[in-house]
Structures are given as structure tokens and as C-alpha cells.
Amino acid sequence: MDFISVFDVIGPNMIGPSSSHTAGASVIAYLAQKMISGPIVEAEFILYGSFAKTYRGHGTDRALLGGLMGFSTDDTRIRDSFELADERGLRYVFAVNTQEEEIHPNTVDIRMRNEQGQTMTVRGESLGGGKVRIVRINGVQVDFTGEYSAVIVIHMDKPGVAAHITKCLSDQNVNIAFMRLFRESKGQRAYTIVESDGRLPEEVAGRLREHPSVEDVMIVQSEN
Amino acid sequence: MDFKSGQELLELCGRHHMKISEVMLRRECELGETDAKKVRARMRRALAIMRDAVALPVEKPLRSMGGLLGGEAKKLKEHGDEGKAICGSVLGRGIAYAMAVLEVNSSMGLIVAAPTAGSSGVVPGLLLALQHENGLSDEAVLDALFNAGAVGYLAMRNATVAGAVGGCQAEIGVASAMAASAAVELMGGTPVMSLDAATTVLMNMLGLVCDPVGGLVEYPCQSRNASGVANALIAAEMALSGIRQHIPFDEMLAAMYTVGKKIPYELRETALGGCAATPSACSLCGGC
Numbered sequence: 001m002d003f004i005s006v007f008d009v010i011g012p013n014m015i016g017p018s019s020s021h022t023a024g025a026s027v028i029a030y031l032a033q034k035m036i037s038g039p040i041v042e043a044e045f046i047l048y049g050s051f052a053k054t055y056r057g058h059g060t061d062r063a064l065l066g067g068l069m070g071f072s073t074d075d076t077r078i079r080d081s082f083e084l085a086d087e088r089g090l091r092y093v094f095a096v097n098t099q100e101e102e103i104h105p106n107t108v109d110i111r112m113r114n115e116q117g118q119t120m121t122v123r124g125e126s127l128g129g130g131k132v133r134i135v136r137i138n139g140v141q142v143d144f145t146g147e148y149s150a151v152i153v154i155h156m157d158k159p160g161v162a163a164h165i166t167k168c169l170s171d172q173n174v175n176i177a178f179m180r181l182f183r184e185s186k187g188q189r190a191y192t193i194v195e196s197d198g199r200l201p202e203e204v205a206g207r208l209r210e211h212p213s214v215e216d217v218m219i220v221q222s223e224n
Numbered sequence: 225m226d227f228k229s230g231q232e233l234l235e236l237c238g239r240h241h242m243k244i245s246e247v248m249l250r251r252e253c254e255l256g257e258t259d260a261k262k263v264r265a266r267m268r269r270a271l272a273i274m275r276d277a278v279a280l281p282v283e284k285p286l287r288s289m290g291g292l293l294g295g296e297a298k299k300l301k302e303h304g305d306e307g308k309a310i311c312g313s314v315l316g317r318g319i320a321y322a323m324a325v326l327e328v329n330s331s332m333g334l335i336v337a338a339p340t341a342g343s344s345g346v347v348p349g350l351l352l353a354l355q356h357e358n359g360l361s362d363e364a365v366l367d368a369l370f371n372a373g374a375v376g377y378l379a380m381r382n383a384t385v386a387g388a389v390g391g392c393q394a395e396i397g398v399a400s401a402m403a404a405s406a407a408v409e410l411m412g413g414t415p416v417m418s419l420d421a422a423t424t425v426l427m428n429m430l431g432l433v434c435d436p437v438g439g440l441v442e443y444p445c446q447s448r449n450a451s452g453v454a455n456a457l458i459a460a461e462m463a464l465s466g467i468r469q470h471i472p473f474d475e476m477l478a479a480m481y482t483v484g485k486k487i488p489y490e491l492r493e494t495a496l497g498g499c500a501a502t503p504s505a506c507s508l509c510g511g512c
Contacts, residue, residue, distance in 0.1 A: 003255045004381055005256055006251075006252045006374075009338070009339050009380060009402075010337075010372065011270060011337060012337055013334065013335075014335065014337060014341065015332050016330060016331070016332055016334075017329045017332065017440065019337050019340055022341070056289070057438060057439070058441070074334055079332040079333075128388075
């Protein structure tokens with residue numbers, strides 16, 4: 001998947017006007033909503049850099065909100081995101097941060113709250129051409145792109161958890177492309193992200209949760 | 225089957241007696257681990273979106289998000305219909321189409337980035353105008369899109385297609401190079417002619433800066449998409465007539481990239497120079 005496809009050139013199919021400010025924004029929010037069980041009732045978007053400066057004219061706000069409602073980059077409902085969010089009872093607010101300069105120019109923090117009152121904050125960067133990177137989850141630095149199907153395991157940083165994760169995946173015959181562990185600090189909460197070549201079987205989430213140190217599991221399937 | 229340069233692409237075309245589009249399709253199937261039927265179906269979807277985007281604003285003019293565009297495609301179409309067009313039918317239609325796509329893009333409509341959203345009017349503009357004026361089949365246009373994809377892939381791999389990195393010459397310049405190469409194949413030219421046409425475009429658009437008013441993909445982007453169609457058409461015509469270029473595509477692409485990196489920061493999508501910094505543009509956008 002690292003090769004440049006003809007559809008990276010003639011594509012993406014997208015709602016305009018900008019692959020970085022519109023399409024990329026919707027992809028970040030789309031990935032973010034996959035990381036919390038829905039429905040999401042409240043969202044705050046904090047925009048940095050060029051996102052903060054030009055988000056209205058690029059429809060970055062509509063694209064973010066659309067992505068959060070599960071719309072893909074070529075979904076024409078993105079234009080009507082505000083109205084559709086209102087209909088769904090999804091409350092949203094956009095804020096800009098122009099102070100922070102040591103940051104990728106097209107960055108957004110998305111704070112989400114679901115019906116059960118759980119919250120999650122995801123930071124994404126839009127890299128151009130609709131490509132994105134998720135760089136933080138709940139303040140912990142991570143790194144994944146959504147180009148591969150990924151399982152994100154939130155767990156305590158204790159011995160045996162990584163072995164449990166690989167065992168569950170190998171039992172389900174999942175071929176691991178990348179596996180990385182990110183943690184707040186030693187012995188504290190950790191995020192293990194495993195990316196796989198094919199689709200991930202949904203059953204794997206239940207098996208992973210069986211370990212006492214595992215707090216939550218999220219599966220983000222690749223659209224490719 | 226893969227290639228890393230224009231030269232390797234031409235060697236593959238020569239060795240296997242293939243068109244550029246066939247090599248690109250074969251490459252996609254092999255490296256993407258898929259089959260030609262699926263790949264062509266996906267490209268057919270892109271073509272359908274392009275076809276809608278060139279037509280929609282002619283019926284129903286669209287106001288852009290930033291308010292700088294709206295109604296340009298309809299004006300050109302009506303001007304042409306009245307028999308007043310001075311460009312001739314292919315170019316007249318091509319620029320109307322290209323401006324229509326940017327109208328759709330800037331009003332949050334559905335388009336196909338080719339290679340970027342800001343340059344998305346050039347490839348469909350020229351290819352669909354040629355199809356209309358010459359009665360060509362959809363399958364022929366699909367092939368042409370693979371040809372365009374090959375040129376764009378080389379630009380992405382070996383240079384850049386980002387205005388923020390290389391200026392407008394890298395965005396609309398590359399889009400026009402893609403369109404020129406594809407138009408040559410569509411009209412029966414050889415792979416060598418295709419890459420010569422791509423070279424001609426990069427040469428003629430060398431140094432073009434990226435200076436969007438208000439930082440938005442609207443103005444002058446829309447009219448530059450139209451000029452991209454004109455540049456592509458000129459280059460394709462030259463190549464098809466047998467005019468050769470002294471500079472091979474790979475060298476011209478490298479030159480474009482080198483020039484792009486030398487373009488000052490203010491003229492690379494930052495909206496700090498060029499058109500964006502004119503007093504009238506500043507009063508329009510009211511920002512900064």
C-alpha cells in the first residue's frame with residue numbers, strides 16, 4: 001500500500017474545495033468517531049495553524065463535523081453538516097488556537113463525548129492529498145494513518161498485555177503489518193496500536209477485552 | 225510491471241508494444257494486487273464524477289464558499305452558444321468545463337482531485353471537450369485517464385504536486401502536463417509524443433507561483449485551470465504534429481522541482497504575495 005496508486009493521482013473523489021483542508025479534515029474526524037462508541041452527543045474542535053486561519057472558506061468545519069457523523073470524503077451531505085448535526089442532536093463548537101506554533105500547520109484536536117458520558121480527545125494532522133495522521137489520543141502521542149485496518153487497545157502498562165494482544169490476533173489468523181505501544185509513562189495507561197493488511201475480524205475486540213489490564217478496544221477498519 | 229521515470233516508462237511501452245495507459249493499468253493491477261476489471265470500474269466512477277462536475281454549473285451556477293466565484297461556466301457556455309467564441313470549439317468547451325469544475329469544487333461539490341482539488345478542472349476539461357468534439361468513446365477517455373495518471377504519478381514520485389512546496393507550476397502545471405500527455409494518446413499519438421507534450425507544458429508553465437486570494441482555492445485558481453487547458457492543448461498539438469522536445473520529460477520534471485523549491489515562501493500557497501497581496505484582493509477578502 002506504500003506504492004503511489006493511479007487513484008492517488010486521479011483521486012481522491014472528494015467534496016471540495018481542498019484535499020488538505022476539506023477532504024483530510026473529514027478523514028481525521030471519521031477516524032476519530034471510530035474510536036468512541038456512538039452516538040456522539042457533543043464535540044469540540046480546536047483548529048491550529050492554517051486550519052485556524054482559513055477553515056470557514058475551505059469548509060473545514062463542515063468537513064470535520066461530517067466526518068464525525070461518519071460521512072466519507074465524497075459524501076455530498078458534508079455541505080449540510082451543520083443542519084444534519086442539529087437534527088441528530090449533536091452539539092458542536094469550533095475554537096481556534098493561534099498561539100501554538102510548534103505544530104503541523106493543518107492540525108485539529110477533536111474532543112468527543114458520547115451518550116454514556118465517555119470522553120475522548122484525538123489530534124489529527126492533514127498531510128495533503130487527503131492523507132492524514134492521528135498523532136495523539138487522550139494526550140498520548142501515537143501514530144497511525146487509517147490506511148491499514150487498526151486495532152487500538154487501551155490498557156495498563158503491565159507485563160503480559162502485549163503477549164495477550166498478539167495471541168488474540170494470531171488465534172484469529174490476523175497478519176500484523178505494524179505493532180507499536182505508546183504510553184503515558186511507565187506502568188501507567190498505554191495505547192497499543194496494531195495495523196494489519198486485511199480487514200480485522202470484529203470478534204477480536206471481545207477476546208482482547210478478556211484481559212484484566214485491558215480497559216478498552218477499538219477497531220478502525222481501513223476503507224481500502 | 226513498474227517504472228520510476230519517464231525513460232523507464234517509454235522503455236516498457238517499447239518493449240511490450242503498449243500504450244502508456246496500458247502500462248499504468250498493468251502496474252496498478254500488479255502493485256495494487258487487484259484486477260483490471262475492478263480498476264477500470266473504479267476509474268469509471270471517477271469519470272462519472274468528472275462528467276457531472278463539468279455540466280452542473282452550466283445549468284445551475286454555484287456560488288463559492290469564499291464568494292469570489294460563481295457563474296463563470298454558464299457565461300462561457302452562453303458566449304459559445306451565441307457563436308461568439310474566438311477560441312474555437314475544443315478550447316472554448318475545454319475552458320468552460322475546467323472553470324465549471326472549479327465552481328463545483330469551491331462550492332463544496334463533488335470532484336475528483338487530478339492531481340489536486342485546486343487543479344481538478346484541467347484533465348476533465350480537456351479530455352471531455354475532446355471526447356465531445358470528436359465523438360470518442362467512454363472507454364477511450366478511461367484509457368486517457370490512466371495515461372494522465374502515469375504522468376501525475378511520476379510528478380508525485382520524483383517532484384511534487386503541492387502548491388505549498390512547488391508553486392502553481394507543480395499543481396496546475398502538472399495537471400496540464402497530465403492532460404497534454406493523455407490528449408496525445410486519446411488522439412492517436414505515441415508514448416514518446418505524450419511525454420514530449422508533458423515536457424512542453426512544464427516548460428511553458430515553469431515558475432508559475434501559487435498565490436490564492438484569501439488562501440482559498442478560488443481565485444486565480446479557476447482561471448489558471450482554464451489556462452492549463454490551453455497550455456495542454458497547445459503542447460498536445462505540437463507533439464501530434466511531430467515537433468520533438470530537446471529536453472526529456474524526466475529532466476524537465478526535475479527542473480520544475482528545482483525551480484519550485486526556489487520560489488519564495490510568500491508565493492507558495494501562503495496568500496502573502498502575488499495576486500493575494502494586491503490591494504484589491506486584500507480589500508475583497510478582508511482577512512489578515
